[in-house]
Amino acid sequence: MFFTKGHGTSNDFVILPDPDGELDLTPALVAALCDRRRGIGGDGVLRVVRSAKHPAGAGHAAEAEWFMDYWNSDGSIAEMCGNGVRVFARYLIANDLATPGPAGLPVATRAGVMTAVVEGETIRVRMSTPRTYAGSTATIGALTIPGLAVDCGNPHLVCGLHDGVQLAGLDLTTAPLVDKALFSSGVNVEFVEAAEDLPGVDKHVRMRVHERGSGETMSCGTGALAVGAVALREAGLTSGSVAVDVLGGRLVITCDESGAWWLAGPAVLVASGETDLVALS
Numbered sequence: 001m002f003f004t005k006g007h008g009t010s011n012d013f014v015i016l017p018d019p020d021g022e023l024d025l026t027p028a029l030v031a032a033l034c035d036r037r038r039g040i041g042g043d044g045v046l047r048v049v050r051s052a053k054h055p056a057g058a059g060h061a062a063e064a065e066w067f068m069d070y071w072n073s074d075g076s077i078a079e080m081c082g083n084g085v086r087v088f089a090r091y092l093i094a095n096d097l098a099t100p101g102p103a104g105l106p107v108a109t110r111a112g113v114m115t116a117v118v119e120g121e122t123i124r125v126r127m128s129t130p131r132t133y134a135g136s137t138a139t140i141g142a143l144t145i146p147g148l149a150v151d152c153g154n155p156h157l158v159c160g161l162h163d164g165v166q167l168a169g170l171d172l173t174t175a176p177l178v179d180k181a182l183f184s185s186g187v188n189v190e191f192v193e194a195a196e197d198l199p200g201v202d203k204h205v206r207m208r209v210h211e212r213g214s215g216e217t218m219s220c221g222t223g224a225l226a227v228g229a230v231a232l233r234e235a236g237l238t239s240g241s242v243a244v245d246v247l248g249g250r251l252v253i254t255c256d257e258s259g260a261w262w263l264a265g266p267a268v269l270v271a272s273g274e275t276d277l278v279a280l281s
């Protein structure tokens with residue numbers, strides 16, 4: 001089957017064209033495609049399917065022709081992927097499957113319709129409004145770090161580092177321990193430290209993330225949105241911009257004067273080819 005490989009700030013995806021929703025995509029196939037030694041390798045899979053042809057997209061078919069069927073590398077399904085939407089939009093445009101209108105390019109997801117605006121190498125996406133709803137903690141070894149739960153369509157826990165704890169020193173090779181009752185469907189956990197002032201933005205932070213279903217990744221767009229929302233809230237700002245440096249580059253989160261939330265960053269397609277599904281399995 002044909003595939004394309006792409007990434008947004010090194011959050012990488014295997015993109016599978018399946019316009020009519022005919023592919024029998026299973027957790028095992030997704031995990032095999034994402035395997036970095038035996039497969040193509042990726043943090044997740046983006047299946048490109050017409051909204052009308054997917055049960056989770058059909059309700060959005062009038063607003064968005066295309067549905068991003070997102071899967072994590074372990075074969076689990078997630079509601080939303082911010083970097084994924086940016087890469088998905090790049091793929092649709094590069095393959096003449098869609099042309100952005102004056103308001104951008106709508107992409108249906110399990111968390112609703114997101115609109116992508118192309119600005120050269122950067123793709124900016126209008127995201128759903130992040131909702132901060134509880135305090136909680138994440139534990140790594142002997143270290144317990146307080147944080148805030150933020151719903152970005154998918155679940156996040158944003159933990160700010162203090163008291164000399166360094167972002168670079170955290171061991172994220174295994175999942176941080178979290179409150180399983182609060183996060184009954186799992187959670188993406190972001191760790192954040194302040195960074196030096198940067199012109200053009202109100203706040204500048206660095207983040208690492210342990211993603212539900214993918215482990216530590218180089219970047220997470222919805223994670224950056226959650227981090228940006230917490231940073232603006234802590235600064236007492238109701239609008240503004242936050243630069244979020246991830247291991248794979250920089251994302252910028254903006255809440256504009258109208259209250260709309262945006263995620264901006266690069267989105268790149270790097271390879272296309274054909275994979276042998278029999279050899280993969």
Ligand SMILES: N[C@@H](CCC[C@H](N)C(=O)O)C(=O)O
Pocket residue numbers: 011072077078079080081082083084154155188211212213214217219220221222223
């Ligand atoms: N990397 C993504 C988020 C992907 C889904 C996440 N792992 C989950 O299970 O919620 C992003 O860029 O937002």
